[in-house]
Amino acid sequence: MNPFSSGTCLRDMIRAIRACKTAAEERAVMLGYPTHFGQMECLKLIASAGFPEKRIGYLGLMLLLDERQEVLMLVTNSLKQDLNHSNQYIVGLALCALGNICSAEMARDLAPEVERLLQFRDPNIRKKAALCSIRIIKKVPALAENFINCAASLLKEKHHGVLITGVQLCADLCKVSSEALEYFRKKCTEGLVRTLRDIVNSPYSPEYDISGITDPYLHIRLLKLLRILGQGDADASDRMTDILAQVATKTESNKNAGNAILYECVETIMSIEDDGGLRVLAINILGKFLSNRDNNIRYVALNMLMRATTLDAQAVQRHRATILDCVKDSDASIRKRALDLLYLLVNDNNVKHLIKELIEYLEVSDQEFKGDLTAKICSLVEKFSSEKIWYIDQMLKVLSEAGNFVKDEVWHALIVVISNASDLHGYTIRALYRAFLTSTEQETLVRVAVWCIGEYGDMLVNNVGMLDIEDPITVTECDAVDAVEVAIKRHTSDLTTKAMALIALLKLSSRFPSYSERIKGIIVQNKGNVVLELQQRSIEFNHILQKHPKFRSALVERMPVLDEATFSGRRAGSLPTAISTSSGAPSNHPNGIAKPATAPIPDFLDLSSDDVPAPSSSGGDFLQDLLGVDLSPTPAPSGADMPPKASTDVLLDLLSIGMPLPVQTGLSASDILSSSQDDKAPFVNFNGLASLSSLSANATSPANAAPMMDLLDGRGPGPQKSEENGQAYPSLVAYESSSLRVMFNFSKQRGSPQTTLIQATFTNLSSNVYNDFLFQAAVPKFLQLHLDPASSNTLPASGDGSITQNLKVTNSQHGKKSLVMRVRIAYKTNNKDVLEERQINNFPQNL
């Protein structure tokens, strides 16, 4: 070929490629269009002989391709040749590309080359090879052993570039392979300490100096590696204490480089086994950091202090005041960190003071921060409430300030506590009334106030149970009814508040008989309300007021004390207690089971006829029964996709309630009563289970509850079967569509908690027979799966029969990771092939 033309060609091509690179790069980076046309050009460039082409080609490769693309495989051969090239810059290019984007297969292919290059004569190549090896061992951990010896020899280098990359390689080797960790710990700790000492004591060197410190990067890498080696090993930790002390005291901290080294040093001190002298030094450094004006330093200090609290809480307590100031800082990142840290520091001594400060800050804080702050305050108050009266006070303050940010479980808990603190009822209701008058825009406060006024209205009016600290206040019956009326009439009140207000009015009509008429008038106004819930309530209550005056007082007697123990037990199981604090007329149940209007009355007759307070377990059951379902119409998140978080105890609890409930009522119950009790309990079970599988506090919406109910009806023996296994793993609907249902029943093998036996049952929900039914499953690497042959491969229509298949899953990360499985179901129906694939994430967590 004419060299002249090839010369121009080459130059033009280079220019064209450069232009193309611009366009490609622009598009690839800025607009994200596919860039396939550029990829083949890059491959051609890489394969060509000249350095400039290769340079551009590799750049294009790194920009346009990543490890997931198959085209990358084509480059492997070119890379291999370039790694053996005589021109060291080309070798460098190849190592760079390999280190940035290689895939696992390429890593396996080219690892021997890279190993060889770790001992190349040119230090620049050695350092690139070291970093490239890091990527290789991350992609293919099995190859780590090959690199241990080479890496150890890199630690003795003098060239700083090779040294820092070598240290980094050793650090990553230790993370990947415990064999490497042992090796380095035994052989290299001394050497590393010596290197660190040399670099700390080294004189000024213009090439590596940064703000007066020679090569801070090397300092930091060495400290990191020492940390990895010293963690958990007293011997190695001993050898490092001197040098750590030296670094901690000698390093200047007026520039960022020095602070970076000090930070790393403190991290190392915190992680290794140490007697305490060094720890004190470390915490002092952190204290100095905290009072630094630079935001970065303070952020970093707060971070570290969180780790330090686990080791030495006392020392960190001394800095409490500074941390409190940081909560009020203008920087959002610092505020968040400080709040998290403060949360860890709270103990019985300082809780009152801290809560006071936090609540004061709540008033002036930003909206975004309020949510966080409120949640933390509420959980602290609950954890440390020694006296009920303090708890109630603080919660009222929080509700008045930021009631809208308070979660449902929190105000439910408040109500439980209030009902339990019988001597404080009068005080509480008066305080609530005062708060209600001033802050009506806080929805939660309104709800709690309305409930309390309903329950304890008579105490409010008659000033029952005045404590010494209270100011006298006169509230007439009229005022009380006014307050509730305001709650109903306000256009910003939502459904729950209005519903609760209606119940409260019903209760008040019994407690203040003279106001019956007026209350009836208010209730009647809602008879035509658009919302079904309110309409139903107002009609029924009106009915009660008019036609059943005798029942009325029995109906709305003071509620029995809500059982705190069961309640907190349930909450601890992270089960959102879907409570509506109506004394639930069960016709509110959204499960579509219609109950005659007289049905509620036997329940309450039952309550009032048993004069003794119900025993605690059935008190809990009544908690479940009465406090039915949250009325909020928000749809639940798709429960099936979220992994459940409940502990086994909670599951047991639910299942055990589900079983003996009919016995506990102790009544020669009418059929309605027992069936309604029965229906409620399993319903509640599924409510619980459904909410197990959704992490938010939203209860399942009415619509979702119905199919859940059907599921249980359709498979009665479900909960019992899992109980028989002696382990409470509920059956799981792994997959449900309009045409197919897959159920998993779990059991454990005796003596091997890691192995779970799953019996999968497939039911055909359509009206066509499925033939050639095939079920396949795949699991991630930490699980092992064994599939037994299925019982048959024909699935009769409309649930007439089912196919069962046994699976055995062994979880090597038992307790740490829960099961996850991808299933594929194939069958023939109506002469059509159907293929369904699904990922199942909602296995119970401790399988």
Next chain:
Amino acid sequence: MIHFVLLISRQGKVRLTKWYSPYSQKERTKVIRELSGLILTRGPKLCNFVEWRGLRVVYKRYASLYFCMCIDEDDNELEILEIIHHYVEVLDRYFGSVCELDLIYNFHKAYFILDELLIAGELQEPSKRTVARLVAAQDSLVETAKEQTSSITNIIAQAAK
């Protein structure tokens, strides 16, 4: 390790991206959009670290450009600030008082320099002098190759006359 490096202008235009962890094209655009929104709106006095998706992003503003590097939770943020500064100083030494315009017109050179500084998300060379020397050596290789092709051309052109 450093998961990716982004250079974003004050107006939100992306000047350079380098990815050391696998992100698909779609994910990359999403990441860039999210981080631009997060970082460009931060005030000047705030700290240089942002928590994002369980990772930490360290950013520093130089004139009209934001240099962002995304790291793991357990990495040393102050060191990353030093690495960012290291990169800027090398760019400065190479271009002579570098400005955003230099990076726009010579983005490929910015990539070459970054490749001499970081591989696989880790620092490669702490000495600015060495990095500059290496890049200069490679540039001169490119120059000589160009010289050679043009000189052959001339010779042949002469001979063909």
